Amino acid sequence: MRPRIKQFPQLSAAALKDEQIQNNLLGLYNGFHKARIAASEATPNWDELSDRGRAIKAHTIDNLDYYLEMVERTVTAAGGKVFFAKDAAEATQYVIEVAKSRGVKVAIKGKSMVSEEMGLNQSLEEAGIEPVETDLGEYIIQLADETPFHIIAPAIHKSKAQVSDLFHEKLGTPQMTEITDLAAEARRQLRKKFIEADMGITGANFVVAETGTVALVTNEGNGRMCTSMPKLHIAITGMEKVIPSIEDLGVFLRLLIRSATGQRITSYVTTITGPRKEDEEDGPDEFHLVLIDNGRNRLLADPALRESLYCIRCGACLNACPVYRKVGGHAYGWVYPGPIGAIISPMLTGLSDGKDLPYASTLCGACKEACPVKINMPRMLLYMRNQLAEGANYPEHKTASFGEAMTFKLWRLGLSSSLSLRVFSGLARLLQMPIVRNGRINKLPPPLSAWTRLRTLPALASKPFRKRWRE
Numbered sequence: 372m373r374p375r376i377k378q379f380p381q382l383s384a385a386a387l388k389d390e391q392i393q394n395n396l397l398g399l400y401n402g403f404h405k406a407r408i409a410a411s412e413a414t415p416n417w418d419e420l421s422d423r424g425r426a427i428k429a430h431t432i433d434n435l436d437y438y439l440e441m442v443e444r445t446v447t448a449a450g451g452k453v454f455f456a457k458d459a460a461e462a463t464q465y466v467i468e469v470a471k472s473r474g475v476k477v478a479i480k481g482k483s484m485v486s487e488e489m490g491l492n493q494s495l496e497e498a499g500i501e502p503v504e505t506d507l508g509e510y511i512i513q514l515a516d517e518t519p520f521h522i523i524a525p526a527i528h529k530s531k532a533q534v535s536d537l538f539h540e541k542l543g544t545p546q547m548t549e550i551t552d553l554a555a556e557a558r559r560q561l562r563k564k565f566i567e568a569d570m571g572i573t574g575a576n577f578v579v580a581e582t583g584t585v586a587l588v589t590n591e592g593n594g595r596m597c598t599s600m601p602k603l604h605i606a607i608t609g610m611e612k613v614i615p616s617i618e619d620l621g622v623f624l625r626l627l628i629r630s631a632t633g634q635r636i637t638s639y640v641t642t643i644t645g646p647r648k649e650d651e652e653d654g655p656d657e658f659h660l661v662l663i664d665n666g667r668n669r670l671l672a673d674p675a676l677r678e679s680l681y682c683i684r685c686g687a688c689l690n691a692c693p694v695y696r697k698v699g700g701h702a703y704g705w706v707y708p709g710p711i712g713a714i715i716s717p718m719l720t721g722l723s724d725g726k727d728l729p730y731a732s733t734l735c736g737a738c739k740e741a742c743p744v745k746i747n748m749p750r751m752l753l754y755m756r757n758q759l760a761e762g763a764n765y766p767e768h769k770t771a772s773f774g775e776a777m778t779f780k781l782w783r784l785g786l787s788s789s790l791s792l793r794v795f796s797g798l799a800r801l802l803q804m805p806i807v808r809n810g811r812i813n814k815l816p817p818p819l820s821a822w823t824r825l826r827t828l829p830a831l832a833s834k835p836f837r838k839r840w841r842e
C-alpha cells in the first residue's frame with residue numbers, strides 16, 4: 372500500500388465533512404470503548420495484569436535478538452521454515468516465490484496488518500494469484516477496493532446499507548437489510564474459495580519463542596480455516612510480535628481480547644506449531660513464518676520510541692482518541708491509524724512524509740489510559756514533535772523556522788526567573804499595544820502569523836496579577 376500520510380491535513384478535513392463517516396464513527400465510543408472499560412473493570416487485578424504484560428514486552432524487546440534466534444530454532448525443529456525479511460519488498464518476494472514454485476492459483480487470507488504494509492494483495496494479483504480476504508471486514512474492504520479503517524474492525528466506517536449496495540454491485544446479490552443475511556452471503560461466497568485455495572496466508576497475533584507457536588485470535592473462525600484447509604500456510608508478522616513462553620500467551624490473550632472488543636474470550640484462539648504431524652487430522656503440509664523488520668529497527672534503536680514496539684494491536688487507543696473518533700482511519704493515510712499509528716507510521720515509512728502525524732493528538736492522555744500495556748503515547752508524540760521542531764536526529768526534517776526557534780528561546784529566557792518574567796512581560800505589554808483590539812490579538816506579525824490564522828489570542832492584562840494582588 373502506497374503511504375499517503377503526507378496528505379493527513381487534506382484527508383482529515385475531507386473526513387470531517389463526510390456525514391456518513393461521522394455517523395459511523397459515533398458507535399466506536401459507545402461500542403468498543405465502553406465495552407473495554409467494562410471488561411477491564413470486571414477483571415480482577417487488571418492493573419497488575421497490565422503491568423505484567425508491559426514487563427514481558429519490555430523484556431522481550433530488550434532481548435529481541437535472543438528471542439528471534441529462539442523462534443528460528445523452535446519453528447525449524449517443528450518442521451517449519453523461518454524467513455527474516457528486512458523490508459516489505461523482500462517479504463513479498465519470498466511469499467510470491469514460494470507460491471509460484473507450488474503452483475498456487477488462489478490464496479485465502481486471514482487478517483494481517485503486515486500484509487497491508489506490504490501491499491501483498493496487489494503483488495499476488497500481479498503474479499497471477501488470486502488473493503481472497505476471509506475476515507468479513509477485510510472481505511468488504513477488498514470488494515470496495517479500500518484499505519482498513521480500524522485495526523480490529525477494518526470496515527467499521529461502512530453502514531449495513533453501504534455493504535448491501537456493495538454486495539449487490541460486486542456479487543449481484545439482492546439488497547439486504549439484516550446483518551445476519553449479509554454475513555451469510557459472505558460465508559457462502561467464501562466457502563467456495565476455502566475449498567479452492569492452494570495457500571493460506573495469515574498474520575500472527577503472537578509468536579511464542581519457546582515452542583515456535585503462532586497464535587491467532589479471531590471471532591469468525593476464518594483464521595482456523597486458512598491455516599488448516601490449504602496444503603501451504605504462510606504466517607507473516609512483525610518481528611516485535613515475539614513473546615517468550617506459552618505462559619506469557621495467557622497474559623496477552625486476556626489483555627488483547629478484553630481491550631479489543633470487551634469480550635472475556637474471543638470465539639477462536641488458534642495455535643499453530645509447524646506443519647501437520649503424522650498423527651494429526653488437519654493442517655498444512657508446509658508451514659512458513661515470515662518475520663519482517665520494515666523499519667521496526669528504527670524504533671528499536673531509539674530508546675525514546677522503543678516502547679511503541681510493545682503494541683499488541685488491540686485498537687483501544689483508537690477508540691479512546693478524540694482525534695481518531697472524528698477523522699477516522701483513512702485520514703492517517705497508511706495501515707496504522709490513531710495515536711499508535713501517529714508514532715509508528717512516520718517511523719516505518721519516513722518522517723519527512725509523516726511530519727503532521729505527531730501533531731494529530733490533543734495530548735489528553737486517553738490513549739495511554741486505554742492501553743493494556745501502558746504505552747506512553749503522549750510522551751512519544753511530544754518527543755517526536757520536539758525532534759521535528761529542533762531537527763535533532765533528523766536535521767533534514769527540521770520544521771521550526773529560524774524566527775519561531777528564536778521566539779521560543781526568548782520565551783524560555785523570559786520564564787527562567789521572576790526578574791526576567793517581569794522584564795519580558797513589561798516589554799511584551801508595550802509591544803502588543805499596536806495589535807490589541809478589544810482585549811484580543813487578532814493578528815500576530817511574522818514569523819508568528821500562523822498562530823493567529825485560525826484563532827485570536829487574549830492580550831496580556833494591562834496590570835499584572837502580582838501588582839493587583841499587592842493592591
Ligand code: SF4
Nearest residue numbers: 682683685686688742
Ligand atoms: S498502543 Fe496500546 S492501546 Fe493502542 S493498539 Fe497498541 S496495545 Fe492497543
